[in-house]
Amino acid sequence: xxxxxxxxxxxxxxxxxxxxxxxxxxxxxxxxxxxxxxxxxxxxxxxxxxxxxxxxxxxxxxxxxxxxxxxxxxxxxxxxxxxxxxxxxxxxxxxxxxxxxxxxxxxxxxxxxxxxxxxxxxxxxxxxxxxxxxxxxxxxxxxxxxxxxxxxxxxxxxxxxxxxxxxxxxxxxxxxxxxxxxxxxxxxxxxxxxxxxxxxxxxxxxxxxxxxxxxxxxxxxxxxxxxxxxxxxxxxxxxxxxxxxxxxxxxxxxxxxxxxxxxxxxxxxxxxxxxxxxxxxxxxxxxxxxxxxxxxxxxxxxxxxxxxxxxxxxxxxxxxxxxxxxxxxxxxxxxxxxxxxxxxxxxxxxxxxxxxxxxxxxxxxxxxxxxxxxxxxxxxxxxxxxxxxxxxxxxxxxxxxxxxxxxxxxxxxxxxxxxxxxxxxxxxxxxxxxxxxxxxxxxxxxxxxxxxxxxxxxxxxxxxxxxxxxxxxxxxxxxxxxxxxxxxxxxxxxxxxxxxxxxxxxxxxxxxxxxxxxxxxxxxxxxxxxxxxxxxxxxxxxxxxxxxxxxxxxxxxxxxxxxxxxxxxxxxxxxxxxxxxxxxxxxxxxxxxxxxxxxxxxxxxxxxxxxxxxxxxxxxxxxxxxxxxxxxxxxxxxxxxxxxxxxxxxxxxxxxxxxxxxxxxxxxxxxxxxxxxxxxxxxxxxxxxxxxxxxxxxxxxxxxxxxxxxxxxxxxxxxxxxxxxxxxxxxxxxxxxxxxxxxxxxxxxxxxxxxxxxxxxxxxxxxxxxx
Numbered sequence: 001x002x003x004x005x006x007x008x009x010x011x012x013x014x015x016x017x018x019x020x021x022x023x024x025x026x027x028x029x030x031x032x033x034x035x036x037x038x039x040x041x042x043x044x045x046x047x048x049x050x051x052x053x054x055x056x057x058x059x060x061x062x063x064x065x066x067x068x069x070x071x072x073x074x075x076x077x078x079x080x081x082x083x084x085x086x087x088x089x090x091x092x093x094x095x096x097x098x099x100x101x102x103x104x105x106x107x108x109x110x111x112x113x114x115x116x117x118x119x120x121x122x123x124x125x126x127x128x129x130x131x132x133x134x135x136x137x138x139x140x141x142x143x144x145x146x147x148x149x150x151x152x153x154x155x156x157x158x159x160x161x162x163x164x165x166x167x168x169x170x171x172x173x174x175x176x177x178x179x180x181x182x183x184x185x186x187x188x189x190x191x192x193x194x195x196x197x198x199x200x201x202x203x204x205x206x207x208x209x210x211x212x213x214x215x216x217x218x219x220x221x222x223x224x225x226x227x228x229x230x231x232x233x234x235x236x237x238x239x240x241x242x243x244x245x246x247x248x249x250x251x252x253x254x255x256x257x258x259x260x261x262x263x264x265x266x267x268x269x270x271x272x273x274x275x276x277x278x279x280x281x282x283x284x285x286x287x288x289x290x291x292x293x294x295x296x297x298x299x300x301x302x303x304x305x306x307x308x309x310x311x312x313x314x315x316x317x318x319x320x321x322x323x324x325x326x327x328x329x330x331x332x333x334x335x336x337x338x339x340x341x342x343x344x345x346x347x348x349x350x351x352x353x354x355x356x357x358x359x360x361x362x363x364x365x366x367x368x369x370x371x372x373x374x375x376x377x378x379x380x381x382x383x384x385x386x387x388x389x390x391x392x393x394x395x396x397x398x399x400x401x402x403x404x405x406x407x408x409x410x411x412x413x414x415x416x417x418x419x420x421x422x423x424x425x426x427x428x429x430x431x432x433x434x435x436x437x438x439x440x441x442x443x444x445x446x447x448x449x450x451x452x453x454x455x456x457x458x459x460x461x462x463x464x465x466x467x468x469x470x471x472x473x474x475x476x477x478x479x480x481x482x483x484x485x486x487x488x489x490x491x492x493x494x495x496x497x498x499x500x501x502x503x504x505x506x507x508x509x510x511x512x513x514x515x516x517x518x519x520x521x522x523x524x525x526x527x528x529x530x531x532x533x534x535x536x537x538x539x540x541x542x543x544x545x546x547x548x549x550x551x552x553x554x555x556x557x558x559x560x561x562x563x564x565x566x567x568x569x570x571x572x573x574x575x576x577x578x579x580x581x582x583x584x585x586x587x588x589x590x591x592x593x594x595x596x597x598x599x600x601x602x603x604x605x606x607x608x609x610x611x612x613x614x615x616x617x618x619x620x621x622x623x624x625x626x627x628x629x630x631x632x633x634x635x636x637x638x639x640x641x642x643x644x645x646x647x648x649x650x651x652x653x654x655x656x657x658x659x660x661x662x663x664x665x666x667x668x669x670x671x672x673x674x675x676x677x678x679x680x681x682x683x684x685x686x687x688x689x690x691x692x693x694x695x696x697x698x699x700x701x702x703x704x705x706x707x708x709x710x711x712x713x714x715x716x717x718x719x720x721x722x723x724x725x726x727x728x729x730x731x732x733x734x735x736x737x738x739x740x741x742x743x744x745x746x747x748x749x750x751x752x753x754x755x756x757x758x759x760x761x762x763x764x765x766x767x768x769x770x771x
Contacts, residue, residue: 032343109162112126113159128183159200168183206229209229209428245459247406327358361386365381539663545570547569550587555584570596573597640661641658669692674700695717706733732749
């Protein structure tokens, strides 16, 4: 006698993943984005449609109809909240003032700590709330989110939560955010009382930590505050760029990783002290709250804080943790409280990394565990791989490039990541109480920090470490579909080996591409690198190159030179010493032979001059003299400016005294005039300089400070504009661009076209864009 038995788990043991919260969160996020970009009418229409869809789905428990109704319910909430915020943002009185760029006195409350920009050393930006604005003609009062742009040391010393008044100019903000205006300060602030106690506490912790790390040498001293509280103000710019290239940037942005370590450590101490469940929950909540206060309202911090709160509530209720509902709840609450988060790249990357961790990392670790791998080792391999896969479509969509070394570097960084973060946080806590203890903890944290710095530097030096890819929405969607297809095929046993073989072959095939630099095209004349809001141009010089300006960051100009195959620089020209033209000098100097540097007198831009002086080392710095000529192979450079007697009393003396060059490259003429403005352009016209050229680098990023006669005298066939997308200066101005186009010039911009290369083929000028 025989019988067949089917073993099934008891109903209580069957755990079904509940997707209702994630679907609601997705609806909230999508509707918030639509409302930010579409305005109040779009929001109201979305609410009406979603109410109808939700009503149609009432009573449906499963299937597509139920899923649609669930998403619609979330979209209804998101659209309603966002519409209210957008209506407040688009206040007609404030909109009229920003349209006319009104001047007056503003009452502000700082929301974040003012942070230096990469363009100018003395310029800071911060988010703030505009409470009132008074001009000669009108007064408006409210509570609008604005972007504050200011310059001066007194602004850099302020902390979040500070109330102040200042003379300002109101300008229109970029669409798609809740920022109602850009507030440009035109004088020092007048403080109104002290910040609230939490803000004073955060400032105290940051200040004492900065004092404590002074006993540690750089670059470790700059890294420890970043690891502890996300304060990157002391980090070396090159190290910061290396962390971005190698995918280690999540360590210097306070995230769920930091909160989990800190809360876990506090709970472990509470357990060791035999604290009860309620006491443990309170201790964990206090620890999470302290990190949020000190680190500030960054997107990753807020998302992680809400997730930690949900986990602590589950612990208090005695229920098991559900990670995906916790993440969905975090997204839901954060976006409903602040719809502006839905449009922030940092928030999207943080959520995507969590989704990759929850949906992919643990699943991919199981086969390795079945083959005998310890769980910790398996997860150490799959977590960086899963998070990289999850964030790749966003990185592609943002045009940030994809790191090819992120997974191995993060795997090696895991050896010290937890200890160095805990020690760095410990240094901040100890310094806040007793400075000598903070100094001791900083010295301990510096030991593992050196490993991270070595990893970042070494990984960034790998050829092709950062793979430049086309950016934009459709490229991001396309990459997401390709990755989804690959992951789906890997789940099917019959396709798994074939897919792994294809991926291995593709990986090996990229090695020669990474090791070869590609080089410049035949007939190369000039390349304008895409370095954001700044300038960097490269011209041929025989077996070397001429580099004119280096942009605000080392990483983009280094990648541009790598792509052109430049390993030797015959002449590095710095048109002037503003940061958007000089701060990337490390990207040119590091690993390359630079024969000489040509520059004007430093003038007022002392910070940029000191930066260049420090990085130049033994490389000779030549002063630009009008009429001087340099010849390198088929390239000839003539110095047109600055004048022998530098201009003074202009709107910007450093800009107007820029080095201006006329280059002849194998019969093609190029005018490179730095950032000369009205006075500088008129000086070039008055001197009768040879301005008529084939290619013009439009001065000062295409700003409105252009003399029409100067542009008409240049009369280029091709005009190049180095400009960053969404910059706060409003560059380029449509007026000068329209004048150039009317004269027959083809205008190319790095914010729209990426890297731009001009070459000559026979009698024709050809332009190739990449990006």
